[in-house]
Amino acid sequence: MFRKVLIANRGEIAVRIIRACREMNIRTAAVYSEADADAMHVRLADEAVCIGPAAPAESYLNMKQIIGAALALKAEAIHPGFGFLSENAEFARMCQECGIAFIGPSPELIEKMGNKSEAKQTMKEAGIPVVPGTDFPVSGGEEALEEANKIGFPVMIKASAGGGGKGMRLAYTQQEFPALFHAAQQEAINAFGDGTMYLERYVQAPRHVEVQIIGDRYGNVVHLGERDCSIQRRHQKMIEESPCAFISPEIREKMCCTAVEAARAVGYENAGTIEFLLDQSGEFFFMEMNTRIQVEHPVSELVSGVDLIREQIRTAAGLPLSVKQEDIVFRGHAIECRINAEDPLHGFMPCPGTVKKIHLPGGNGIRMDTAIYPGYRIPPYYDSMIVKVITFDRDRTGAISKMSSVLSELMIEGVETNRDFLYDVLHHPDFLSGMFHTDFIERNYEL
Structure with a gap:
């Protein structure tokens, strides 16, 4: 197992990875831009190094600076999180050439599956239904x-x-x-x-349903069920849930098995997501593959009981998956809401600023993934997501009720957020009944 992992990311995903490493007795190194000097991931990591100015191109996308930091700090592996360099084959190859393990798939797999047109052709040749x-x-x-x-x-x-x-x-x-x-x-x-x-x-009025998979270098691939990501605005996901409550067990089984087949067809290693469009007749089509951990991975963790970040680290270190498909027992229902520092009343304009006060509710079946704290200054240079709220209950009704309670109690003062907008979506009759598709926001809200 690795002794030290460098996290080439920021925000809540960097904090999430640091915590997983702690649980595995792995030391962590953080990289940060000048704008993130007071960020939580910098405070929590065992070591931290500044890699450049605020602009992503000069810091979190600066491959040479990140590799240099990893070598200087003697990190044996780099976890790229999501976004930034997580699906960059050149970066994965640079890690390989420098003797650093990239916690993700190989550069060849990133190139094959990360390029949408090539991935689509690959799936077509493997007999996977494509749009x-x-x-x-x-x-x-x-x-x-x-x-x-x-x-x-x-x-x-x-x-x-x-x-x-x-x-x-x-x-x-x-x-x-x-x-x-x-x-x-x-x-x-x-x-x-x-x-x-x-x-x-263009598939008319589809649902966006994706399957979480993870594989190791020994040919083992498992799925962690499916997620419904249909509530989105301009192709940006806002609410995700697992399982998709409005597909039959037969379609679910077929979709998850198809995702595993797709991963095995290319010899996939590490965490990935197979995304499908599901039409109103129940027919589904391969849309794309994300060769990284996803923002919405917590809902899959809660319903499956599998820690995806730990499995990512294990497989990158050359260990086999710690679970087999028959070991995974799915239970309950999980929902995630993405809290962004943005103003829905003004075109969802990003609202950077200083967090003056914050109250994050807790309790049974409530998970908060965040990197903000009172006094934290949200910089204007990066994605506006600041908190992921995840609730878990025995069924969808319970998970929605719990999320409703959490959102009504959640308090973030100092910046505008989309909390109230998400609360409204959560209580919309179409959302409650499950009669929604990817055009839900455009159809029901004048934005």
Whole structure:
């Protein structure tokens, strides 16, 4: 097992990884930008080193600085968390070349599955159902429009190297397609440095359901059930839950087995997520794979009893998974709400500032993943998520009731948050009945 792990991330996921390492008697090293000098992950780690100015490109995306810090601190492994360099094959390869274990899949797997168009083709060849679309990248112009016409409108325009809703546009007609394609491509270049795009058929009123998997280097792959991530705004998830309460046991079994088959087809190692679009008839299609730990991983941990971060570290160290599929017993229902420092009344504008007071409710079946504290200054340079609230109960009704109670008690003073908006969503009749799809927010709220 590793003696020291460097965390190449910040915020609540860095804190989450530090705590898991502590439980495994592994020392931790934190990296931080100048803007994060007073961050909680810096305080909790055994060692910490500043790697540059506030701008992500000069700090948390600075591969040479992070590798240099790991070597200087004699860290044997790097955990990238999510976002930043977590799905960067070049960074994973640099770690490999420097004799540092990358806590995630190999650079070859990141390249194969992290690139959406290549992942889609790989899954298609493995017999996994995929959304109809282009089998090759498109660069724009007449070629892209011609392919869109072949697929049939409406079509989704997506960045091959995308994630987090970046580089995506929905085109309903061929007239609006060129401008939307250009906008999506430009956004992809700005966000990922890659303007490679692909197209796929737009599945009307789908649910976004994903399956958590984890594998080791010995060919063992297990799933930790599925998550319903359909409550999202502009492709950014807001509320996630496990299990998806509105699919049949037969579809659930088929979807989870398909995800395991997909992972085995590419020899997948470490944690990953297979994302599906589920249409109203119950048919599902492979959408993409995230080759990293997900923001919403806590809901899968609560219903399965498996600590995903610990399993990630174990498998990266060359150990087999600590559980087999038959060992995992699913029980109860878990819901996660993402609390962001943003103002829903003004277009969800980010609201950085100083947290003056905070009250995080506790109790049975309540989990809070956060890195904020009274007096903490939320910087304007990074993602606005500041708290993940997760509740667990014996069924969906109980988990929703508990979340309602927690949100009504949660207090964060000094910055605007989306707490009240999430509370409203939680009490919407369509959410309570389960009759919602990925267009729920756009359909029910004027934003």
